[in-house]
Amino acid sequence: MTHPADPRATAPAPRLTIGFILAPRFTLSAFATFVDVLRLAADDGDGSRPIRCRWSVLSADMAPVQSSCGVRIEPEERLGDPSRFDYIVAVGGLIDGGPGLSSEEGAFLQKAAAQRVGLGGLCTGVFALARLGLMDGYRCCVSWFHHQDFLSEFERMRPISDQIFVVDRDRLSCSGGVSAAHLAAFLVDRHLGRAAARKSLSILMIDEPMQGDRPQPGLPLELSPRDPLVRRALLAMQQNLHAPLSVARIARDLGVGRRKLERHFSSDLGIPPADASVRIRLAQARMLLARTDRTVTRIAEETGFCDASHLIRVFRESEGMTPDLWRQGQAEAGSDAGQLTDVASP
Structure with missing residues (x-):
């Protein structure tokens, strides 16, 4: 039974709902930054109540997931029906971080795609989506640091590594790091308005929202090493x-x-x-x-x-x-x- 003090018991339905799937050894900073933008947009001031936005970490077995820095996150909900969310976001991390997503999580993402739920990949989360064939025919963003890793695994795809994030129809992807904040702000702007997006970034000490085509800081594009x-x-x-x-x-x-x-x-x-x-x-x-x-x-x-x-x-x-x-x-x-x-x- 829902506790009366829970804002979700009396508040109107949130305008933006996101479910997260965390890959083994996921990047904590990308996940936390994305969630903090949602948190700050969801409530007045810094109340952190999930009123206008709702987010949840999903899992097949509810076992804690360890990030690349060692911090563990406990899931909040089982996978269930993906249509209860506006977007499902896979958060990746170390390329060789282990077995990757489970078969149940892969099937969940494919079901979400079939139901036309938006899919996102943070950091190397786009690798997980691509392995499931869910990025076929879509443009996707990959960090310059993992550009060659992506090409080595997906020879027919051409990742975009000179932008901080890419939105192609119902697929979203970002290069990781602070670009996760700007991708989250893009979604907040889309569903809650620009004022909410700017408020979140301001509290996080980020000057202003960046468009997805802002170049990634990093290696010059002509330096694409294979060695x-x-x-x-x-x-x-x-x-x-x-x-x-x-x-x-x-x-x-x-x-x-x-x-x-x-x-x-x-x-x-x-x-x-x-x-x-x-x-x-x-x-x-x-x-x-x-x-x-x-x-x-x-x-x-x-x-x-x-x-x-x-x-x-x-x-x-x-x-x-x-x-x-x-x-x-x-x-x-x-x-x-x-x-x-x-x-x-x-």
């Missing part, structure tokens, strides 16, 4: 943008010689490791120029260049103009796009 050693080296470069590691240090940390690492880069990407490092840092510099008002000096510091002069010289060699002129061009292009949108709006 596992090269991928590990690129990740080390990405994680040390502000203080770039020497090629010798990266090779040593990976347990190989410098010449071996250089051979792998040459074979896989056709460039030496040092050039790849510069491309990664330039990509980050472009992102900061386009999205922030930070000075060139500060951007140089944050992206591992010696000083502003060094960044300006390397940037000019790459883009044919200084960072300030490039930023001005981006701002003018954005302004022109905004004017076109205004003209096209009814």
Whole structure:
């Protein structure tokens, strides 16, 4: 029997309902961030009552599910009828995190698709949907870090790794991390309105909702390594943008010689490791120029260049103009796009 104090006993039916299926070793941050956006949109203030939104963790056997960081989540409901939800969202994590979803969970997702319930994949949750054939004919978002993993497993599909999330009809997917918050805000905006979405993100200290086509921060698109050693080296470069590691240090940390690492880069990407490092840092510099008002000096510091002069010289060699002129061009292009949108709006 429902307790009288439970807001669900007297409140109107929620306008957005989501069931979650957690894969073994799922990413806790993506799940928690997504849920927190729902939580903050569901009630007035920070009351956290599931009034306007309702969410539940689903399971076939109700056993706790361990996340990749070791924290366990206890399911709240058995699978049952998927049509009681607006969306079913699979939350993935480590690619080699174990057996994956159970056969019962797979059948549940397929039943949800047959009933035209929206399906979502957070982080590597889209892998689970694709393994069930539920992404066939759909566009899907995959983190740049798992782009090659996806291609290796699903040769006929072309994942999108230059956007933070993708919505294609009744399929939703995101790259993980903070993009989960923006995908959740997209759904809140769709079902509850923009004010509710902005409120959630503001409380979470996120400046504003991002559209799905916002580029993923990460590797430049031309760096699509197939070699596992090269991928590990690129990740080390990405994680040390502000203080770039020497090629010798990266090779040593990976347990190989410098010449071996250089051979792998040459074979896989056709460039030496040092050039790849510069491309990664330039990509980050472009992102900061386009999205922030930070000075060139500060951007140089944050992206591992010696000083502003060094960044300006390397940037000019790459883009044919200084960072300030490039930023001005981006701002003018954005302004022109905004004017076109205004003209096209009814």
